[in-house]
Amino acid sequence: MYLFKNISLISMCDGADIKSNMEANMEPNMEANMDVLVQDGLIAEIGQAIKAEGAEIIEGKGYYLMPSLFDAHAHLNSSEMCNLFIANGITSIRHLSGGDKAMSYAKAIETGCVIGPSVYASGPIYDGSDALDKKSAYRYIDSIESAEKAVIDTVSAGYRWVKTYPSIKPEHLKALMAKANEMDIKVCGHMSYTVDSKMLCDWGYHCCEHSSSLPNEPQSIQYLAEAGMWFCPTQVVCETLPDYVWAGKKLEDLKYYEYVPDVIRQFWETKNQEIIRGYKKRGMKPDIHVVIERGKTFMKYSDKVMAGSDTMYPGIIAGFSLHDELEKLVELYGQTPYEVLKMATVNPARYIGLADHKGGIQVGYDADLLLLRENPLTAISNTRQIEGVMKKGQYFDRKKLDILLRSAKEEPVAFFEPLF
Numbered sequence: 001m002y003l004f005k006n007i008s009l010i011s012m013c014d015g016a017d018i019k020s021n022m023e024a025n026m027e028p029n030m031e032a033n034m035d036v037l038v039q040d041g042l043i044a045e046i047g048q049a050i051k052a053e054g055a056e057i058i059e060g061k062g063y064y065l066m067p068s069l070f071d072a073h074a075h076l077n078s079s080e081m082c083n084l085f086i087a088n089g090i091t092s093i094r095h096l097s098g099g100d101k102a103m104s105y106a107k108a109i110e111t112g113c114v115i116g117p118s119v120y121a122s123g124p125i126y127d128g129s130d131a132l133d134k135k136s137a138y139r140y141i142d143s144i145e146s147a148e149k150a151v152i153d154t155v156s157a158g159y160r161w162v163k164t165y166p167s168i169k170p171e172h173l174k175a176l177m178a179k180a181n182e183m184d185i186k187v188c189g190h191m192s193y194t195v196d197s198k199m200l201c202d203w204g205y206h207c208c209e210h211s212s213s214l215p216n217e218p219q220s221i222q223y224l225a226e227a228g229m230w231f232c233p234t235q236v237v238c239e240t241l242p243d244y245v246w247a248g249k250k251l252e253d254l255k256y257y258e259y260v261p262d263v264i265r266q267f268w269e270t271k272n273q274e275i276i277r278g279y280k281k282r283g284m285k286p287d288i289h290v291v292i293e294r295g296k297t298f299m300k301y302s303d304k305v306m307a308g309s310d311t312m313y314p315g316i317i318a319g320f321s322l323h324d325e326l327e328k329l330v331e332l333y334g335q336t337p338y339e340v341l342k343m344a345t346v347n348p349a350r351y352i353g354l355a356d357h358k359g360g361i362q363v364g365y366d367a368d369l370l371l372l373r374e375n376p377l378t379a380i381s382n383t384r385q386i387e388g389v390m391k392k393g394q395y396f397d398r399k400k401l402d403i404l405l406r407s408a409k410e411e412p413v414a415f416f417e418p419l420f
Protein backbone atom coordinates (compact mmCIF):
# COMPACT_ATOMS: atom_id res chain seq x y z
CA MET A 1 0.00 0.00 0.00
CA TYR A 2 1.38 3.41 -1.00
CA LEU A 3 0.16 6.90 -0.22
CA PHE A 4 1.30 9.79 -2.42
CA LYS A 5 1.00 12.93 -0.29
CA ASN A 6 0.54 16.55 -1.37
CA ILE A 7 1.15 16.03 -5.06
CA SER A 8 -0.07 18.14 -7.99
CA LEU A 9 -2.39 15.70 -9.72
CA ILE A 10 -2.65 15.54 -13.51
CA SER A 11 -5.35 12.89 -13.75
CA MET A 12 -5.84 13.12 -17.54
CA CYS A 13 -9.55 12.73 -16.84
CA ASP A 14 -12.11 14.86 -15.16
CA GLY A 15 -15.03 12.86 -13.90
CA ALA A 16 -15.93 9.30 -14.67
CA ASP A 17 -16.44 9.46 -18.41
CA ILE A 18 -13.11 9.96 -20.12
CA LYS A 19 -14.65 9.70 -23.56
CA SER A 20 -17.03 12.58 -23.11
CA ASN A 21 -14.19 14.63 -21.65
CA MET A 22 -12.11 13.89 -24.69
CA GLU A 23 -14.97 14.88 -26.95
CA ALA A 24 -15.56 18.08 -25.01
CA ASN A 25 -11.81 18.70 -25.27
CA MET A 26 -11.62 19.67 -21.61
CA GLU A 27 -8.51 21.08 -20.06
CA PRO A 28 -6.51 18.81 -17.80
CA ASN A 29 -7.56 18.57 -14.27
CA MET A 30 -4.50 19.65 -12.36
CA GLU A 31 -5.29 19.76 -8.68
CA ALA A 32 -2.84 20.91 -6.04
CA ASN A 33 -2.15 19.27 -2.67
CA MET A 34 -3.79 15.97 -3.48
CA ASP A 35 -3.24 12.56 -1.95
CA VAL A 36 -3.53 9.32 -3.90
CA LEU A 37 -3.81 5.98 -2.15
CA VAL A 38 -2.74 2.82 -3.95
CA GLN A 39 -3.85 -0.56 -2.73
CA ASP A 40 -3.63 -4.00 -4.39
CA GLY A 41 -2.34 -2.48 -7.60
CA LEU A 42 -5.27 -0.10 -7.97
CA ILE A 43 -6.05 3.52 -7.18
CA ALA A 44 -8.04 3.13 -3.97
CA GLU A 45 -8.72 6.74 -3.01
CA ILE A 46 -8.05 10.27 -4.25
CA GLY A 47 -8.54 13.28 -2.01
CA GLN A 48 -6.99 15.49 0.62
CA ALA A 49 -5.47 14.54 3.96
CA ILE A 50 -6.08 10.84 3.33
CA LYS A 51 -5.05 8.62 6.22
CA ALA A 52 -4.07 5.01 5.62
CA GLU A 53 -2.47 3.00 8.36
CA GLY A 54 0.49 0.94 7.24
CA ALA A 55 0.81 2.68 3.87
CA GLU A 56 4.26 3.63 2.68
CA ILE A 57 4.24 7.42 2.33
CA ILE A 58 5.66 9.00 -0.80
CA GLU A 59 6.05 12.69 -0.05
CA GLY A 60 5.08 14.51 -3.19
CA LYS A 61 5.22 18.20 -2.33
CA GLY A 62 6.41 20.05 -5.43
CA TYR A 63 6.00 16.92 -7.57
CA TYR A 64 3.49 16.09 -10.30
CA LEU A 65 1.64 12.79 -10.56
CA MET A 66 0.27 11.70 -13.94
CA PRO A 67 -0.62 8.36 -15.54
CA SER A 68 2.47 6.50 -16.72
CA LEU A 69 3.14 6.38 -20.44
CA PHE A 70 2.25 4.06 -23.32
CA ASP A 71 4.61 3.59 -26.24
CA ALA A 72 1.96 2.94 -28.87
CA HIS A 73 4.34 1.63 -31.53
CA ALA A 74 7.20 -0.57 -30.43
CA HIS A 75 8.79 -3.93 -31.10
CA LEU A 76 9.89 -5.81 -28.00
CA ASN A 77 12.75 -7.62 -29.65
CA SER A 78 15.44 -7.62 -26.96
CA SER A 79 15.47 -7.90 -23.21
CA GLU A 80 17.25 -4.68 -22.21
CA MET A 81 14.31 -2.73 -23.64
CA CYS A 82 12.19 -3.75 -20.64
CA ASN A 83 14.34 -1.92 -18.10
CA LEU A 84 14.64 1.08 -20.39
CA PHE A 85 10.89 1.36 -20.84
CA ILE A 86 10.19 1.25 -17.09
CA ALA A 87 13.08 3.60 -16.28
CA ASN A 88 11.55 6.07 -18.73
CA GLY A 89 8.08 5.92 -17.22
CA ILE A 90 6.57 3.64 -19.88
CA THR A 91 4.52 0.84 -18.32
CA SER A 92 2.57 -0.27 -21.42
CA ILE A 93 3.56 -0.85 -25.01
CA ARG A 94 1.82 -1.75 -28.22
CA HIS A 95 4.08 -4.43 -29.69
CA LEU A 96 3.50 -4.59 -33.43
CA SER A 97 5.12 -7.72 -34.75
CA GLY A 98 4.03 -10.76 -32.74
CA GLY A 99 6.64 -13.52 -32.57
CA ASP A 100 6.99 -16.47 -30.22
CA LYS A 101 10.05 -15.20 -28.35
CA ALA A 102 8.61 -11.74 -27.80
CA MET A 103 5.33 -13.25 -26.63
CA SER A 104 6.96 -15.60 -24.16
CA TYR A 105 8.95 -12.64 -22.83
CA ALA A 106 5.70 -10.68 -22.53
CA LYS A 107 4.25 -13.59 -20.57
CA ALA A 108 7.28 -13.57 -18.24
CA ILE A 109 6.60 -9.87 -17.63
CA GLU A 110 2.91 -10.50 -16.97
CA THR A 111 3.63 -13.23 -14.43
CA GLY A 112 6.18 -11.05 -12.66
CA CYS A 113 9.27 -13.14 -13.52
CA VAL A 114 10.77 -10.21 -15.43
CA ILE A 115 10.40 -6.45 -14.96
CA GLY A 116 8.92 -4.71 -17.97
CA PRO A 117 5.90 -2.97 -19.47
CA SER A 118 2.53 -4.61 -20.16
CA VAL A 119 2.56 -5.78 -23.76
CA TYR A 120 -0.43 -5.43 -26.11
CA ALA A 121 0.46 -7.21 -29.31
CA SER A 122 -0.44 -7.48 -32.95
CA GLY A 123 0.33 -10.67 -34.80
CA PRO A 124 3.32 -11.01 -37.11
CA ILE A 125 3.64 -8.67 -40.09
CA TYR A 126 1.88 -9.77 -43.27
CA ASP A 127 3.03 -8.39 -46.59
CA GLY A 128 2.93 -9.06 -50.32
CA SER A 129 6.03 -9.69 -52.40
CA ASP A 130 8.18 -7.32 -50.28
CA ALA A 131 8.03 -9.99 -47.56
CA LEU A 132 10.23 -12.23 -49.68
CA ASP A 133 13.30 -10.04 -49.00
CA LYS A 134 12.76 -10.07 -45.27
CA LYS A 135 13.32 -12.46 -42.41
CA SER A 136 10.77 -14.97 -41.23
CA ALA A 137 9.07 -12.43 -38.97
CA TYR A 138 7.33 -11.22 -42.13
CA ARG A 139 4.70 -13.54 -43.61
CA TYR A 140 4.00 -13.65 -47.32
CA ILE A 141 0.45 -13.29 -48.63
CA ASP A 142 0.22 -14.63 -52.19
CA SER A 143 -3.41 -15.74 -52.46
CA ILE A 144 -6.89 -15.13 -51.11
CA GLU A 145 -6.52 -18.30 -49.03
CA SER A 146 -3.27 -17.07 -47.43
CA ALA A 147 -4.90 -13.67 -46.80
CA GLU A 148 -7.78 -15.29 -44.92
CA LYS A 149 -5.42 -17.64 -43.10
CA ALA A 150 -3.41 -14.62 -41.92
CA VAL A 151 -6.48 -13.41 -40.05
CA ILE A 152 -7.44 -16.84 -38.73
CA ASP A 153 -3.88 -17.46 -37.46
CA THR A 154 -3.68 -14.02 -35.86
CA VAL A 155 -6.99 -14.53 -34.06
CA SER A 156 -6.27 -18.08 -32.94
CA ALA A 157 -2.85 -17.09 -31.55
CA GLY A 158 -4.66 -14.56 -29.34
CA TYR A 159 -3.25 -11.36 -30.81
CA ARG A 160 -5.21 -8.13 -30.62
CA TRP A 161 -4.65 -6.83 -34.15
CA VAL A 162 -3.71 -7.97 -37.62
CA LYS A 163 -0.66 -6.09 -38.89
CA THR A 164 -0.13 -5.50 -42.59
CA TYR A 165 2.52 -3.94 -44.81
CA PRO A 166 1.75 -2.17 -48.06
CA SER A 167 2.73 -4.57 -50.85
CA ILE A 168 -0.24 -6.95 -50.42
CA LYS A 169 -2.13 -7.21 -53.74
CA PRO A 170 -5.52 -5.43 -53.78
CA GLU A 171 -7.65 -8.59 -54.13
CA HIS A 172 -5.72 -10.26 -51.30
CA LEU A 173 -5.98 -7.22 -49.05
CA LYS A 174 -9.72 -7.03 -49.74
CA ALA A 175 -10.10 -10.68 -48.70
CA LEU A 176 -8.00 -10.07 -45.58
CA MET A 177 -10.13 -7.09 -44.57
CA ALA A 178 -13.38 -9.02 -45.15
CA LYS A 179 -12.13 -11.91 -43.03
CA ALA A 180 -10.98 -9.52 -40.30
CA ASN A 181 -14.41 -7.86 -40.21
CA GLU A 182 -16.09 -11.27 -40.09
CA MET A 183 -13.85 -12.38 -37.19
CA ASP A 184 -14.13 -9.01 -35.45
CA ILE A 185 -10.43 -8.16 -35.30
CA LYS A 186 -8.98 -4.78 -36.30
CA VAL A 187 -6.26 -4.30 -38.88
CA CYS A 188 -3.39 -1.83 -38.52
CA GLY A 189 -0.19 -1.12 -40.37
CA HIS A 190 1.34 0.72 -43.27
CA MET A 191 -1.77 1.06 -45.47
CA SER A 192 -1.32 0.02 -49.13
CA TYR A 193 0.70 0.91 -52.22
CA THR A 194 -2.11 -0.09 -54.54
CA VAL A 195 -5.46 0.30 -52.77
CA ASP A 196 -6.70 3.87 -52.48
CA SER A 197 -6.52 4.96 -48.84
CA LYS A 198 -10.18 6.01 -48.75
CA MET A 199 -11.27 2.63 -50.06
CA LEU A 200 -9.02 0.90 -47.53
CA CYS A 201 -10.65 3.01 -44.84
CA ASP A 202 -14.10 1.97 -46.10
CA TRP A 203 -12.99 -1.65 -45.85
CA GLY A 204 -12.39 -1.00 -42.15
CA TYR A 205 -8.63 -0.40 -41.90
CA HIS A 206 -8.31 0.76 -38.31
CA CYS A 207 -4.94 2.40 -37.68
CA CYS A 208 -2.31 4.01 -39.87
CA GLU A 209 1.22 3.57 -38.52
CA HIS A 210 3.72 6.39 -39.30
CA SER A 211 3.12 9.83 -40.80
CA SER A 212 4.96 8.58 -43.87
CA SER A 213 2.18 6.01 -44.48
CA LEU A 214 -0.55 8.67 -44.75
CA PRO A 215 -1.68 9.53 -48.27
CA ASN A 216 -0.37 12.63 -50.01
CA GLU A 217 -3.64 14.42 -50.68
CA PRO A 218 -4.98 16.46 -47.73
CA GLN A 219 -8.57 15.53 -48.70
CA SER A 220 -7.77 11.84 -48.36
CA ILE A 221 -6.18 12.42 -44.94
CA GLN A 222 -9.24 14.38 -43.87
CA TYR A 223 -11.43 11.49 -45.04
CA LEU A 224 -9.49 8.95 -42.96
CA ALA A 225 -9.52 11.21 -39.90
CA GLU A 226 -13.23 11.97 -40.12
CA ALA A 227 -14.05 8.30 -40.73
CA GLY A 228 -12.52 7.50 -37.33
CA MET A 229 -9.29 5.82 -38.34
CA TRP A 230 -6.53 5.92 -35.71
CA PHE A 231 -3.04 7.26 -36.40
CA CYS A 232 0.38 6.83 -34.82
CA PRO A 233 2.86 9.35 -36.31
CA THR A 234 6.23 7.94 -35.03
CA GLN A 235 7.99 11.08 -36.18
CA VAL A 236 11.28 9.87 -34.65
CA VAL A 237 11.49 6.91 -37.00
CA CYS A 238 10.28 8.94 -40.00
CA GLU A 239 13.36 11.12 -39.45
CA THR A 240 15.84 8.23 -39.43
CA LEU A 241 15.57 7.81 -43.19
CA PRO A 242 16.61 11.35 -44.17
CA ASP A 243 19.05 11.52 -41.27
CA TYR A 244 21.02 8.32 -41.83
CA VAL A 245 20.59 7.88 -45.56
CA TRP A 246 21.06 11.45 -46.72
CA ALA A 247 22.41 13.63 -43.90
CA GLY A 248 25.27 11.38 -42.80
CA LYS A 249 24.09 10.96 -39.22
CA LYS A 250 26.00 8.27 -37.28
CA LEU A 251 24.43 5.80 -34.87
CA GLU A 252 27.25 6.29 -32.36
CA ASP A 253 26.33 9.98 -32.07
CA LEU A 254 22.97 9.07 -30.53
CA LYS A 255 22.48 10.68 -27.16
CA TYR A 256 21.65 7.49 -25.25
CA TYR A 257 23.83 5.12 -27.29
CA GLU A 258 25.48 3.88 -24.08
CA TYR A 259 22.22 1.98 -23.40
CA VAL A 260 22.39 0.03 -26.65
CA PRO A 261 24.03 -3.38 -26.11
CA ASP A 262 26.85 -4.47 -28.44
CA VAL A 263 24.75 -7.13 -30.15
CA ILE A 264 22.08 -4.56 -31.04
CA ARG A 265 24.70 -2.02 -32.14
CA GLN A 266 26.14 -4.55 -34.59
CA PHE A 267 22.66 -5.43 -35.87
CA TRP A 268 21.78 -1.76 -36.28
CA GLU A 269 25.04 -0.97 -38.07
CA THR A 270 24.57 -3.80 -40.58
CA LYS A 271 20.88 -3.02 -41.11
CA ASN A 272 21.49 0.68 -41.49
CA GLN A 273 24.09 0.04 -44.18
CA GLU A 274 21.56 -2.17 -46.01
CA ILE A 275 18.83 0.45 -45.63
CA ILE A 276 21.14 3.24 -46.81
CA ARG A 277 22.25 1.22 -49.88
CA GLY A 278 18.62 0.31 -50.72
CA TYR A 279 17.26 3.83 -50.51
CA LYS A 280 20.20 5.40 -52.33
CA LYS A 281 19.81 2.87 -55.13
CA ARG A 282 16.13 3.73 -55.47
CA GLY A 283 16.88 7.43 -55.06
CA MET A 284 14.24 7.70 -52.36
CA LYS A 285 14.58 11.08 -50.73
CA PRO A 286 11.43 11.84 -48.73
CA ASP A 287 10.93 15.41 -47.63
CA ILE A 288 10.39 15.26 -43.89
CA HIS A 289 8.42 18.52 -43.97
CA VAL A 290 5.89 16.94 -46.32
CA VAL A 291 5.62 13.96 -43.95
CA ILE A 292 5.02 16.28 -40.99
CA GLU A 293 2.35 18.22 -42.90
CA ARG A 294 0.44 14.98 -43.50
CA GLY A 295 0.44 14.22 -39.79
CA LYS A 296 -0.61 17.77 -38.93
CA THR A 297 -3.48 17.55 -41.40
CA PHE A 298 -4.74 14.39 -39.70
CA MET A 299 -4.54 16.08 -36.28
CA LYS A 300 -6.61 18.98 -37.60
CA TYR A 301 -9.57 16.64 -38.07
CA SER A 302 -9.18 14.00 -35.36
CA ASP A 303 -7.85 13.40 -31.87
CA LYS A 304 -7.48 9.66 -32.49
CA VAL A 305 -3.72 9.96 -32.34
CA MET A 306 -1.23 7.92 -30.33
CA ALA A 307 2.43 8.55 -29.55
CA GLY A 308 4.81 5.79 -30.55
CA SER A 309 8.52 5.46 -31.19
CA ASP A 310 9.09 2.33 -33.35
CA THR A 311 11.63 1.12 -30.84
CA MET A 312 13.90 -1.57 -32.31
CA TYR A 313 14.41 0.24 -35.61
CA PRO A 314 18.07 1.34 -35.96
CA GLY A 315 18.52 4.59 -34.07
CA ILE A 316 15.39 4.30 -31.92
CA ILE A 317 16.32 3.55 -28.31
CA ALA A 318 13.69 2.05 -26.03
CA GLY A 319 12.15 4.48 -23.58
CA PHE A 320 14.25 7.55 -24.33
CA SER A 321 12.94 7.78 -27.89
CA LEU A 322 9.34 8.12 -26.76
CA HIS A 323 10.31 11.31 -24.91
CA ASP A 324 11.96 12.52 -28.13
CA GLU A 325 8.69 11.75 -29.91
CA LEU A 326 6.62 13.70 -27.38
CA GLU A 327 8.87 16.73 -27.88
CA LYS A 328 8.57 16.49 -31.65
CA LEU A 329 4.78 16.29 -31.45
CA VAL A 330 4.85 19.64 -29.67
CA GLU A 331 7.65 21.31 -31.62
CA LEU A 332 7.02 20.02 -35.15
CA TYR A 333 3.32 19.11 -35.10
CA GLY A 334 2.23 22.17 -33.11
CA GLN A 335 0.34 20.23 -30.44
CA THR A 336 0.01 21.48 -26.85
CA PRO A 337 1.78 19.49 -24.11
CA TYR A 338 -1.65 18.41 -22.83
CA GLU A 339 -2.68 17.06 -26.24
CA VAL A 340 0.59 15.20 -26.46
CA LEU A 341 0.22 13.73 -22.97
CA LYS A 342 -3.17 12.40 -24.06
CA MET A 343 -1.48 10.74 -27.04
CA ALA A 344 0.75 8.79 -24.65
CA THR A 345 -1.81 7.97 -21.93
CA VAL A 346 -5.56 8.08 -22.42
CA ASN A 347 -5.57 7.78 -26.23
CA PRO A 348 -3.72 4.44 -26.44
CA ALA A 349 -5.95 3.21 -23.61
CA ARG A 350 -9.00 4.19 -25.70
CA TYR A 351 -7.56 2.59 -28.82
CA ILE A 352 -6.78 -0.70 -27.09
CA GLY A 353 -10.13 -0.68 -25.29
CA LEU A 354 -8.72 -0.21 -21.79
CA ALA A 355 -9.96 3.31 -21.07
CA ASP A 356 -12.22 2.11 -18.26
CA HIS A 357 -9.20 1.18 -16.12
CA LYS A 358 -6.05 2.62 -17.72
CA GLY A 359 -4.68 5.87 -19.10
CA GLY A 360 -5.99 8.10 -16.32
CA ILE A 361 -5.90 8.48 -12.55
CA GLN A 362 -9.28 7.59 -11.09
CA VAL A 363 -10.49 5.42 -8.24
CA GLY A 364 -10.56 1.81 -9.41
CA TYR A 365 -8.04 2.34 -12.20
CA ASP A 366 -4.75 0.44 -12.43
CA ALA A 367 -2.05 2.20 -10.42
CA ASP A 368 0.14 2.97 -13.45
CA LEU A 369 1.72 6.23 -12.38
CA LEU A 370 4.51 8.63 -13.19
CA LEU A 371 5.89 10.98 -10.53
CA LEU A 372 7.68 13.99 -12.05
CA ARG A 373 9.86 16.71 -10.54
CA GLU A 374 8.66 19.33 -13.03
CA ASN A 375 5.33 20.17 -14.65
CA PRO A 376 4.90 18.41 -18.03
CA LEU A 377 2.03 20.74 -18.96
CA THR A 378 4.37 23.73 -19.10
CA ALA A 379 7.16 21.92 -20.99
CA ILE A 380 6.71 18.47 -22.46
CA SER A 381 10.40 17.67 -21.93
CA ASN A 382 9.58 17.56 -18.21
CA THR A 383 8.26 14.02 -18.74
CA ARG A 384 11.97 13.14 -18.52
CA GLN A 385 12.23 14.55 -14.97
CA ILE A 386 11.26 11.25 -13.40
CA GLU A 387 11.23 10.80 -9.64
CA GLY A 388 9.30 7.52 -9.56
CA VAL A 389 7.33 5.06 -11.69
CA MET A 390 4.55 2.74 -10.60
CA LYS A 391 3.29 -0.21 -12.62
CA LYS A 392 0.12 -1.83 -11.27
CA GLY A 393 1.11 -0.87 -7.74
CA GLN A 394 4.78 -1.90 -8.00
CA TYR A 395 6.81 1.21 -7.19
CA PHE A 396 10.22 2.08 -8.59
CA ASP A 397 11.74 5.08 -6.82
CA ARG A 398 14.61 7.01 -8.36
CA LYS A 399 17.19 4.68 -6.85
CA LYS A 400 15.49 1.60 -8.32
CA LEU A 401 15.12 3.30 -11.70
CA ASP A 402 18.86 4.03 -11.72
CA ILE A 403 19.53 0.35 -11.00
CA LEU A 404 17.32 -0.59 -13.98
CA LEU A 405 19.27 1.80 -16.18
CA ARG A 406 22.58 0.38 -14.96
CA SER A 407 21.51 -3.21 -15.56
CA ALA A 408 20.24 -2.33 -19.05
CA LYS A 409 23.82 -1.24 -19.75
CA GLU A 410 25.69 -3.99 -17.94
CA GLU A 411 23.61 -7.17 -18.00
CA PRO A 412 23.99 -9.56 -20.93
CA VAL A 413 21.07 -9.52 -23.37
CA ALA A 414 18.76 -12.38 -22.37
CA PHE A 415 16.85 -12.48 -25.63
CA PHE A 416 17.29 -10.83 -28.98
CA GLU A 417 15.07 -11.60 -31.94
CA PRO A 418 15.83 -9.36 -34.90
CA LEU A 419 12.66 -8.34 -36.68
CA PHE A 420 14.14 -7.97 -40.14
Ligand SMILES: [Zn+2]
Binds near residue numbers: 075096
Ligand atom coordinates in the same frame (compact mmCIF):
# COMPACT_ATOMS: atom_id res chain seq x y z
ZN1 LIG B 1 7.25 -0.62 -36.43
